[in-house]
Amino acid sequence: MPSIVSIEQVRKTYATGLTALHAVDLRIEEGEILALLGPNGAGKTTLISMTCGISSITSGRITVGGHDVARDFRAARRMIGLVPQELTIEIFEKVIDTVRFTRGLFGMPPDEDYIRRLLTRLSLWEKRDARIRELSGGMKRRVLIAKALAHQPRVLFLDEPTAGVDVDLRRDMWEMIDELRGDGTTVVLTTHYIEEAEAIADRIGVINRGRILLVEEKETLMRRMGRKQLTIELAEPLGAVPAELASYNLELGDEGRELVYAYDKAAERTGIASLLAGLTAAGIRISDLRTAQDTLEDIFVHLVRAEDREAEPEAADPEARAAEQAEVYP
Amino acid sequence: MNWRAILAIYRHEIARTLRSITQSIVSPVISTALYFVVFGAAIGGRIQEVEGIPYGAFIVPGLIMMTVLTQSVSNASFGIYFPRFTGTVYEYLSAPISYLEIVTGFVGAAATKSLVIGLIIFATAHLFVDLPVKHPVWMIGFLVLTCLSFSLLGFIIGIWAANFEQLQVVPLLVITPLVFLGGSFYSISMLPGIWRTVALFNPVVYLVSGFRWAFFGFSDVNPALSLVAVLAFMGICLTITWWIFRTGYRLRT
Ligand SMILES: Nc1ncnc2c1ncn2[C@@H]1O[C@H](COP(=O)(O)OP(=O)(O)OP(=O)(O)O)[C@@H](O)[C@H]1O
Numbered sequence: 130m131p132s133i134v135s136i137e138q139v140r141k142t143y144a145t146g147l148t149a150l151h152a153v154d155l156r157i158e159e160g161e162i163l164a165l166l167g168p169n170g171a172g173k174t175t176l177i178s179m180t181c182g183i184s185s186i187t188s189g190r191i192t193v194g195g196h197d198v199a200r201d202f203r204a205a206r207r208m209i210g211l212v213p214q215e216l217t218i219e220i221f222e223k224v225i226d227t228v229r230f231t232r233g234l235f236g237m238p239p240d241e242d243y244i245r246r247l248l249t250r251l252s253l254w255e256k257r258d259a260r261i262r263e264l265s266g267g268m269k270r271r272v273l274i275a276k277a278l279a280h281q282p283r284v285l286f287l288d289e290p291t292a293g294v295d296v297d298l299r300r301d302m303w304e305m306i307d308e309l310r311g312d313g314t315t316v317v318l319t320t321h322y323i324e325e326a327e328a329i330a331d332r333i334g335v336i337n338r339g340r341i342l343l344v345e346e347k348e349t350l351m352r353r354m355g356r357k358q359l360t361i362e363l364a365e366p367l368g369a370v371p372a373e374l375a376s377y378n379l380e381l382g383d384e385g386r387e388l389v390y391a392y393d394k395a396a397e398r399t400g401i402a403s404l405l406a407g408l409t410a411a412g413i414r415i416s417d418l419r420t421a422q423d424t425l426e427d428i429f430v431h432l433v434r435a436e437d438r439e440a441e442p443e444a445a446d447p448e449a450r451a452a453e454q455a456e457v458y459p
Numbered sequence: 460m461n462w463r464a465i466l467a468i469y470r471h472e473i474a475r476t477l478r479s480i481t482q483s484i485v486s487p488v489i490s491t492a493l494y495f496v497v498f499g500a501a502i503g504g505r506i507q508e509v510e511g512i513p514y515g516a517f518i519v520p521g522l523i524m525m526t527v528l529t530q531s532v533s534n535a536s537f538g539i540y541f542p543r544f545t546g547t548v549y550e551y552l553s554a555p556i557s558y559l560e561i562v563t564g565f566v567g568a569a570a571t572k573s574l575v576i577g578l579i580i581f582a583t584a585h586l587f588v589d590l591p592v593k594h595p596v597w598m599i600g601f602l603v604l605t606c607l608s609f610s611l612l613g614f615i616i617g618i619w620a621a622n623f624e625q626l627q628v629v630p631l632l633v634i635t636p637l638v639f640l641g642g643s644f645y646s647i648s649m650l651p652g653i654w655r656t657v658a659l660f661n662p663v664v665y666l667v668s669g670f671r672w673a674f675f676g677f678s679d680v681n682p683a684l685s686l687v688a689v690l691a692f693m694g695i696c697l698t699i700t701w702w703i704f705r706t707g708y709r710l711r712t
């Protein structure tokens with residue numbers, strides 16, 4: 130089956146001369162939930178804007194449902210719903226009017242029954258006659274979602290749907306996305322929150338500095354990239370890692386009271402047994418053992434950091450990096 | 460053609476007007492009534508008539524044109540600038556609609572609004588003066604063409620403007636002087652020699668003159684020339700609009 134969205138060798142250079150995307154390839158399959166994960170300025174919004182017709186495509190080709198978004202824009206755009214990153218909505222309008230308006234804009238005949246069901250599902254039916262400025266931020270975002278779904282699109286782009294949304298509403302949003310998948314709608318969402326991608330996505334794409342670093346099934350990703358850590362608590366603190374155990378790349382922690390061993394769970398030989406034997410042979414007494422697994426967040430940080438280091442090695446200043454990280458994960 | 464989209468934009472714009480009905484309709488009517496009082500009564504007391512027409516009646520076509528012109532420009536420019544300013548323009552850009560449909564919706568709505576205002580002023584004028592209309596079809600024709608072409612101009616300004624100042628500056632610095640010097644309150648033949656020639660470079664002169672001809676059957680310039688001028692102006696605006704959408708100027712990043 131052909132992909133519902135296909136992005137081939139797409140490049141974007143803005144009028145300012147800044148290249149926001151470098152020859153990106155991405156295929157989105159019908160019915161899946163794809164999360165695009167990336168730090169600020171990675172190019173997530175740019176990619177979505179080009180697919181939806183808001184930004185021009187510098188070079189390359191994007192098709193939606195087989196329709197070229199530039200040449201066959203009507204057919205392509207009819208299939209797409211977009212919830213923008215910013216809360217851009219006309220605040221003097223009534224909720225139901227703005228939803229009807231979008232439906233009309235997409236050339237669909239009026240369908241009051243559908244709109245009632247849509248608003249009910251988004252818990253907006255009670256508020257249908259309220260002016261948008263009277264709504265809370267979370268409700269406004271739901272109105273934007275209602276607008277994006279007003280013409281029954283097959284692909285829904287959600288650009289940071291849960292930014293500035295409280296925990297309850299975030300869960301609601303996740304449930305709603307799951308329901309949409311139940312209807313067969315393809316959902317592409319961008320997010321800074323790793324736990325969000327982890328919670329709802331089928332596949333995860335990591336994007337940084339205008340390049341897609343990887344796109345994988347969530348489970349595969351976690352399995353493949355999932356490094357495990359074995360922490361060995363020592364009965365007596367050590368001053369240094371014994372020379373005969375150097376091949377394990379151990380790290381000494383907690384002022385010498387811990388040895389940390391990183392291994393790959395999926396590998397045939399984890400090296401745990403031989404390490405423990407080696408410790409015993411060296412006369413080191415163990416008081417406890419504990420293991421921990423990388424979360425998606427660790428994987429993500431790893432990928433992006435590795436790429437950033439490659440991109441500008443001179444910027445390897447740890448303090449700047451910490452500040453950067455703090456920004457990405459508030 | 461995505462007619463539903465055109466209708467949606469049109470209705471959306473009209474609804475926006477109706478939400479601020481006072482500001483949209485009442486204020487131009489009041490300001491026109493003031494012109495009547497000032498120009499019609501005060502000056503009309505001194506200038507009895509122009510080319511056989513009582514001065515009060517003589518200025519009506521010019522007054523209507525003046526209001527319709529400025530209203531068209533401001534309605535249409537605000538109509539498209541507002542979504543650009545708030546960011547809701549993303550919806551128009553991501554909808555399955557062509558530039559022609561966007562323009563038809565926005566310009567159609569802006570032109571409708573100024574047409575209605577023009578007609579209201581026309582009706583109001585009857586309260587003050589006796590107002591014959593010699594060629595009613597041409598009168599409506601000129602009015603509609605003016606509404607459309609200046610709404611197009613407004614649309615272009617609304618897309619070009621980078622901030623609210625620019626949105627105001629063109630109407631203030633370009634449209635208003637052209638309108639005041641466009642023969643709304645006098646006949647070009649009343650101007651001294653050289654200025655009569657200069658006036659002929661003002662497109663508004665042709666509009667007012669053609670419109671006045673539809674009322675009274677005489678004009679400063681040949682009404683056919685007026686018609687050609689209006690159509691040419693509209694053609695220029697259409698070309699610019701087409702270019703805007705083809706290149707995505709100020710719309711698509
Ligand atoms: N209209 C524009 N003109 C010029 N540069 C732009 C424009 N829009 C975005 N950029 C630049 O393109 C790069 C990618 O921006 P983009 O908005 O796509 O990032 P993002 O991944 O969505 O980030 P965020 O998570 O902050 O929303 C950034 O460097 C940004 O400054």
Ligand SMILES: [Mg+2]
Pocket residue numbers: 173174175214288
């Ligand atoms: Mg973004």
